[in-house]
Amino acid sequence: QVQLQESGPGLVKPSETLSLTCSVSTGSISTYYWTWIRQTPGKGLEWIGNIYYSGSTNYNPSLKSRVTISVDTSKNQFSLNLTSVTAADTAVYYCARPRGGSTGQFDYWGQGTLVTVSS
Amino acid sequence: DIVLTQSPGTLSLSPGERATLSCRASQSISSSYLTWYQQKPGQAPRLLIYSTSIRATGIPDRFSGSGSGTDFTLTISRLEPEDFAVYYCQQYGPSPITFGQGTRLEIK
Numbered sequence: 597q598v599q600l601q602e603s604g605p606g607l608v609k610p611s612e613t614l615s616l617t618c619s620v621s622t623g624s625i626s627t628y629y630w631t632w633i634r635q636t637p638g639k640g641l642e643w644i645g646n647i648y649y650s651g652s653t654n655y656n657p658s659l660k661s662r663v664t665i666s667v668d669t670s671k672n673q674f675s676l677n678l679t680s681v682t683a684a685d686t687a688v689y690y691c692a693r694p695r696g697g698s699t700g701q702f703d704y705w706g707q708g709t710l711v712t713v714s715s
Numbered sequence: 716d717i718v719l720t721q722s723p724g725t726l727s728l729s730p731g732e733r734a735t736l737s738c739r740a741s742q743s744i745s746s747s748y749l750t751w752y753q754q755k756p757g758q759a760p761r762l763l764i765y766s767t768s769i770r771a772t773g774i775p776d777r778f779s780g781s782g783s784g785t786d787f788t789l790t791i792s793r794l795e796p797e798d799f800a801v802y803y804c805q806q807y808g809p810s811p812i813t814f815g816q817g818t819r820l821e822i823k
Contacts, residue, residue, distance in 0.1 A: 700807020705759035
């Protein structure tokens with residue numbers, strides 16, 4: 597059973613950088629498109645982007661200028677950095693893994709972590 | 716971006732009844748790339764249906780999906796108490812991946 601666990605600060609100041617890590621237990625981080633998704637009451641579920649274990653990335657154009665997703669295969673972790681945050685970035689952030697061979701059938705999710713942007 | 720519009724916004728039904736949830740796309744989507752999730756309060760979404768009509772592992776057969784092109788449907792044949800939740804459709808054809816705004820299924 598694959599388990600994903602998000603970690604990182606729950607409070608970030610405006611204009612600073614939001615940094616989260618997703619730790620993957622059981623098995624290898626290889627072969628899948630590891631993904632970040634966020635959820636807000638106003639905008640609902642929003643795909644942020646993904647990274648293949650090789651390091652290639654895909655980002656949502658709406659966030660692309662501020663997002664970096666990276667992977668550390670030695671630690672079975674992948675990470676999200678979102679720069680220049682504003683209150684609009686306040687959300688529950690999920691890491692997720694799609695079924696093998698797909699980029700969008702998310703069968704494993706972390707529990708989610710609430711990140712609040714506030715001074 | 717492909718916009719997914721779900722209807723109704725809220726559906727009020729009783730256990731044992733049939734639920735029909737709609738997802739309409741702003742442009743045609745391959746049926747391979749249409750997915751449905753269930754989300755309960757305080758939980759992450761749970762994969763229900765992928766490729767329009769294939770149930771994910773462990774999903775009861777009262778859940779079924781259908782559709783093509785721009786119109787897709789999730790049907791729950793006989794509602795169980797644990798089925799009352801929010802349901803989202805999602806597409807991953809052209810990037811970016813997008814989700815519908817959700818249909819809340821509530822107990823009448």
